[in-house]
Amino acid sequence: MLSFLKSAVWPKSGFWTVTQPYQHTPVADVFGSLDKVFKLPGEQITSDPLSKVYKVTAAGKVFYVKRYTGGGKGLRRYIGRSRVRAEWKNLLLFRRLGLPTANLVAYGEQKLLSMMLKGALITEELENTIDLSEVIEEYPDYLTDRNWLLPVIDQVAWATRVLHAYRFVHNDLKWRNILVSRDKTNPQIFLIDCPGGFRWFGPMLQYRIVKDLACLDKLGKYHLSRTMRMRFYKLYRGNSLTHRLTSKDKQQIRQVLGFFEGRE
Template sequence: MKRWWLNPDYANGEAERLFGTLDATFATKGEQVAKSPVSRVLRVTADGKRYYVKRYLGNGKNAVRRWFGLRGLVAPQRVVKEWKNLLLFRKWGIPTATLVGYGLERKYGSFVRGALITEEIPNTTDLERLATASDPCLRDRRWMAQVLRQVANITRTLHAAGFAHNDLKWRNLLVDGGGSPTVYLIDCPSGGMWWGVFLKYRIIKDLACLDKVAKYQLSRSQRLRFYLDYTGQRRSRPFVVFVL
């Protein structure tokens, strides 16, 4: 059984020829930009635009991670979670990549392969790449304040909905150029809804992921300002000292 959806905005063009079906998507050639044991990401140019094609094949080579064959039958597939999460981001008003197409194939009820295609967000770079290159933008406090405020709002929106990204790293945050930057959240195959103590743990993990790079790139005041924006506070609360 094959399921496939193509964004109507990309019909009647070269994109439809390349991504109109699951078979066509897997036959499309392009520049490989990333790979893992279960997926490959290609960059493809069509109709004067660039697209990222993420193709999942099987459930990995590790028998334990595959649950000895049961994962393909009962576990939610990463490709499904990824396209559903991108749709959730759109619903919540979080800037993200446009979905062009997505779908999967099952055989005897078990996952065989799947794919999703997103259009490239032009003139963007991920924050981790900027940090690695010591980009001057990171030293521009006004520019960085706009970026951090948006990252705080995105993170707060996710967590307020009971959602944890589970890989909220600087590399998954794109920012475009210009004096008024926009931050985009991408690449979320492991995010999901949580509750209670499980949600609290995942929230801490998300914030810790962000701070892995932030603690080397930002000042203490910038990190505090981010946390205040995330919690919705205008200023830090003073500590009250009791003398016994």
Template sequence: MSEWRLSEGATPAEVQAFASLEAVFATQGREITRDPLSEVILCELDGQRYYIKRYLGAGKGLRRFIGRPRVKAEWQNLKHFIKWGVPTAPVVGFGLERKGWAFSRGALITRELPATEDMAQLAQRNAPCLRDGAWVATVSAQLADATRTLHEHNFAHNDLKWRNLLVNDAKELFLIDCPAGSFWWGPFLRYRIIKDLACLDKVAKYHLTRTQRLRFYLQYCGHDKLDARDKKYLWRIINFFEGRE
């Protein structure tokens, strides 16, 4: 059984080039990443570049038969982002194929966001923008809004690292790559929220000032100043990875 869909806004060129899952797996491009379960290639069509993520497995053991395959989770999560107004990469096509009850393969295509760089790369090369207070304030406010939106929908990204945050020349922020994101409730949601915030702070503490990090948290929670609950929360965030780094 094969399921393949193109987004409503797909161009005629995209409809022709990515007409089926077979066509997507036959597409050639520059390899970006590869692991035992998936590969990402970059290809170009009529001057527009695309990232094609192709999954060759759903996971080990029962994951092939039970639960949501990672490729399906990823495209559903990006569609949630779009619905909630969280900026992300435009989705062009998505789908999967099963043999019997077992996952066989799947793919997700997104349009490239032009003139963007992920924040992990900015940190790695110690980019001057990270020392520009106005730049940090603009991007931090967008990140606080996006993160709060996810959490207000009982959703945790679960891999909210700087490498999954893209920023363009206009200082616009985009969230990408979310195959592990899911909905949670109660104490499980609170734990995942703390993990999301701790993942962000894991790099921020080396490149941003304490004032900038505090401002992000206040913007995220919508407070003018810290209360007793905030201080307890911050302690858990700051110490989340203690002994694991």
């Protein structure tokens, strides 16, 4: 079916947007259209069945170009919001909610009827950052340094609380998807890579919230003390550090701790 649609003579539609800070700059010339972006040379960083990420230097800066060749899995391949559209919309949402994230440079997609043919989004490199999972290998001493660890935990708790208060769940809130600056005295976190994030309502919202918290604790339970994990949870709940856990808190904690049981 896919090959038939691509070979048939159907009208194609699409758009490409360069965000305001980069318009009328040399960067806009480099990333001026979707076709141009797909022809750019660059260093391939990662790949999966739907997309590839390239590191590209332009106008003296480093950018990450994520090129999609599929809209998603199953029916999402043909109808509904494509994965690339979800990812750029979520980055824009983070910005509206006041959450630190990478600067979105350009984004867009091309469709054939309702099926996405290709799409891309470009972000500017967050200099001197590392993802939290890499901290374990490269800077293990940071995880026992309260001067570094406390502000990182506090920021992650705040960002997660803001998302969930908006009824938005990340759906892949793992350490690898949180960047942190290498500044040991004043670390700053950034949320990245969120194509699966979505707003939920009702019982499914609570289930997805537990999943987000469990994703964070997947590495947290091995590399953070119980005290630090409890600090995160209390701040995430909007409580003081001296607050006594309620029965509802304890129930949610049990759900978080048991979420990945038998699946790791």
